Amino acid sequence: MAAATSASERTQAAISVEDLTYAYGDLVAVDGISFSVAPGEVLGFLGPNGAGKSTTIKVLTGQLSPRSGSARILGQDVGRDRPEVQARIGVCFEEKNLYLNMSGRENLRFFARLFGMPRFDPDPLLLRVGLADRGGDRVQGYSKGMRQRLMVARTLVNHPDVLFLDEPTDGLDPVSARTIRDIIREEAARGAAVLLTTHDMWEADELSDRVAFINEGRIAALDTPENLKLQYGERRVKVRTRVQGEIQEELISLDDPEAGERLRAAAAKDLLTIHTEEATLEQIFIRLTGRGLQ
Amino acid sequence: MKPPSRTAIVAAILRKDFRAYSRDRLWVILSALMLVLLIVVFWLLPATVDETVEVGIAHRDLGELAEQLTAGNVEEGISVVEFPSDEALQRSVAGEAPLPGAEDLPQVQVGLSFAPDFRQAVTEGRESRVTIYVSSGVPPEIRNTMGSFVRELAFSLAGEELPVTEPQQEEIILGEDRAGNQVSPREHMRPLFAFMVLLVESFALASLIAEEIQARTITALLVTPARTADVLAAKALMGTLLALGQALVFLLAVRAFQGNAGALLVAIVLGAVMAAAVGMIAGAAGKDFMGTIFYGVLFFIPLAIPAFGSLFPGSASTLVQVLPSYGVVETIVGATAYDEGWGALGPKLGMALAWDAALLGLGFFILKRKVETL
Numbered sequence: 001m002a003a004a005t006s007a008s009e010r011t012q013a014a015i016s017v018e019d020l021t022y023a024y025g026d027l028v029a030v031d032g033i034s035f036s037v038a039p040g041e042v043l044g045f046l047g048p049n050g051a052g053k054s055t056t057i058k059v060l061t062g063q064l065s066p067r068s069g070s071a072r073i074l075g076q077d078v079g080r081d082r083p084e085v086q087a088r089i090g091v092c093f094e095e096k097n098l099y100l101n102m103s104g105r106e107n108l109r110f111f112a113r114l115f116g117m118p119r120f121d122p123d124p125l126l127l128r129v130g131l132a133d134r135g136g137d138r139v140q141g142y143s144k145g146m147r148q149r150l151m152v153a154r155t156l157v158n159h160p161d162v163l164f165l166d167e168p169t170d171g172l173d174p175v176s177a178r179t180i181r182d183i184i185r186e187e188a189a190r191g192a193a194v195l196l197t198t199h200d201m202w203e204a205d206e207l208s209d210r211v212a213f214i215n216e217g218r219i220a221a222l223d224t225p226e227n228l229k230l231q232y233g234e235r236r237v238k239v240r241t242r243v244q245g246e247i248q249e250e251l252i253s254l255d256d257p258e259a260g261e262r263l264r265a266a267a268a269k270d271l272l273t274i275h276t277e278e279a280t281l282e283q284i285f286i287r288l289t290g291r292g293l294q
Numbered sequence: 295m296k297p298p299s300r301t302a303i304v305a306a307i308l309r310k311d312f313r314a315y316s317r318d319r320l321w322v323i324l325s326a327l328m329l330v331l332l333i334v335v336f337w338l339l340p341a342t343v344d345e346t347v348e349v350g351i352a353h354r355d356l357g358e359l360a361e362q363l364t365a366g367n368v369e370e371g372i373s374v375v376e377f378p379s380d381e382a383l384q385r386s387v388a389g390e391a392p393l394p395g396a397e398d399l400p401q402v403q404v405g406l407s408f409a410p411d412f413r414q415a416v417t418e419g420r421e422s423r424v425t426i427y428v429s430s431g432v433p434p435e436i437r438n439t440m441g442s443f444v445r446e447l448a449f450s451l452a453g454e455e456l457p458v459t460e461p462q463q464e465e466i467i468l469g470e471d472r473a474g475n476q477v478s479p480r481e482h483m484r485p486l487f488a489f490m491v492l493l494v495e496s497f498a499l500a501s502l503i504a505e506e507i508q509a510r511t512i513t514a515l516l517v518t519p520a521r522t523a524d525v526l527a528a529k530a531l532m533g534t535l536l537a538l539g540q541a542l543v544f545l546l547a548v549r550a551f552q553g554n555a556g557a558l559l560v561a562i563v564l565g566a567v568m569a570a571a572v573g574m575i576a577g578a579a580g581k582d583f584m585g586t587i588f589y590g591v592l593f594f595i596p597l598a599i600p601a602f603g604s605l606f607p608g609s610a611s612t613l614v615q616v617l618p619s620y621g622v623v624e625t626i627v628g629a630t631a632y633d634e635g636w637g638a639l640g641p642k643l644g645m646a647l648a649w650d651a652a653l654l655g656l657g658f659f660i661l662k663r664k665v666e667t668l
Contacts, residue, residue, distance in 0.1 A: 061517045062516075062517065063513070063516060063517060083519045083521070086517055086518055086519050087518075087519050089517070091514075091517040093510070093513065093514065095510050097509055097510040097511045097513060097514045098509075098511070098514075099310070099314065099509075099511055100509070101314055101317045101318070102310070102313065102314070102317075106313070110306060110309075110310050111514075111518060113298075113302070113303075113306035113309075114298070114303055114306055114307075114515065114518040114519060114520050115298065115518060115519060116298030116302065116519070118302075154514075158518075
């Protein structure tokens with residue numbers, strides 16, 4: 001498994017987690033996990049509810065202190081150097097915890113002050129998330145999508161080097177979700193490390209450079225989506241042809257020594273479609289953990 | 295990026311909280327209404343105390359004696375008014391509509407109705423009767439005084455001395471003798487009103503805190519360079535400044551800073567800190583608006599007891615004296631009504647300070663636990 005982190009990786013990593021454990025009383029929520037995220041990398045953190053994703057984020061953002069192990073952000077210990085770490089991270093919570101009786105602009109300005117930026121101009125950020133014309137309105141009048149976009153804007157107030165995004169597109173309309181996905185890509189391109197938790201397998205596949213499957217507090221698998229699919233999926237294609245007016249389907253394994261021959265034979269007929277049959281991330285997750293993601 | 299100073303963070307949270315408060319119509323209107331109402335009621339209350347007891351008499355044969363009585367030649371503090379009949383006198387004491395011909399006579403609290411042959415019977419040494427009518431609000435000591443007054447009158451008419459020689463009595467008033475200069479209803483109500491103004495702001499703070507916890511915005515603060523201690527400090531400051539500001543407006547409006555102004559100011563600051571601490575506890579304990587109101591009232595009732603007790607000077611039991619607000623209320627009373635000095639007020643302020651430290655500590659502890667377990 002690619003979860004283990006080497007010494008060189010740790011020194012370069014924006015997020016470096018080593019044998020991290022956290023428990024709520026006797027309930028172990030995070031059980032000795034290790035991983036790292038490089039600058040500019042998006043790590044998809046996938047797992048069902050109660051798997052330990054949010055607890056991991058809480059530890060990494062300084063909301064909880066680990067029982068054992070180490071968590072370092074940009075080379076600094078989260079527990080020991082919390083103010084310095086928190087000055088350089090951005091956290092987007094799953095719940096829309098905005099000040100509803102303040103405007104979007106006021107929300108951003110307030111958080112900028114907490115980061116020591118009293119002369120912060122919120123308008124470019126509002127423009128970026130598509131709220132330029134509603135920045136002066138109180139948040140209580142915003143739609144769910146607008147609130148979520150403002151949450152993302154708030155996450156970016158301090159130009160963070162590390163982003164923690166907890167279900168940033170959950171339940172959003174396609175336009176809002178696309179805006180947020182574009183911002184995640186832009187931030188990664190800028191060099192920010194992104195830890196993304198999501199239930200949306202398509203989104204994880206689309207955005208993540210690597211994904212970690214977390215189940216019962218442990219990382220079950222960690223790799224690029226491509227490698228996981230290759231490792232755990234089946235290399236085969238589904239071929240549909242029309243033979244004497246009837247549609248026929250054939251599954252051809254690419255590992256079959258006669259695969260080339262069979263494909264050529266299919267192409268000689270009235271070929272309708274050829275589809276690859278690689279496994280989805282969800283199928284791989286179920287195969288690895290025996291449970292679904294929802 | 296260098297994290298900002300603690301002061302800058304606390305100031306930013308404080309500014310945000312004041313903005314949130316100013317946009318919460320419920321508390322803004324409630325606070326303003328309360329303030330205006332209490333100021334108006336204060337100025338409507340009587341500013342002086344009339345210590346004279348008005349006594350009505352109804353008689354047939356008192357003659358010159360009646361003239362002497364109504365002319366004011368009786369004991370100090372007793373004013374005598376003559377009524378045409380026993381029935382007219384009864385109606386006046388009972389507060390009923392006067393009989394025809396007695397419309398101009400005042401309402402009296404005590405009435406003495408002499409038997410038709412009172413004077414003659416007394417001078418002949420026969421037994422006679424005087425009926426004393428007393429309004430329900432007249433205290434027992436006045437009723438006793440009336441009994442003695444009638445007895446003296448009878449012996450005086452008979453031309454005799456009292457049957458017993460009155461023992462020599464000496465009345466020593468410890469402290470300032472307030473006879474003729476009693477604390478007015480207005481002054482009596484001032485500490486109660488001031489304390490109500492202080493405590494109503496604890497509800498406002500509790501509501502703000504509960505809202506922040508419920509919406510989890512406090513979690514968003516704690517992943518920035520803001521510490522839990524910064525949030526707690528900002529909330530405590532917010533509550534204190536809110537309560538202090540309102541109380542100062544009230545006390546200035548009722549011209550309270552004419553006695554020991556320094557002690558009054560210290561008492562109000564301590565009271566404001568107490569209100570903030572209560573607000574923090576109620577805000578952390580209550581899960582929603584109703585929850586904060588419930589916990590707020592739970593504190594409000596015991597804290598208000600000394601304020602209500604100040605309406606009846608000298609009535610505070612030991613139990614009341616150990617309540618957290620007792621020191622603050624007693625200092626307000628002492629500084630405004632009796633112009634007491636620092637020597638007399640110091641121990642009360644010390645007690646209030648100790649309670650403030652305890653309540654604020656408790657408020658910090660409960661709120662910190664709440665925030666950290668979100």
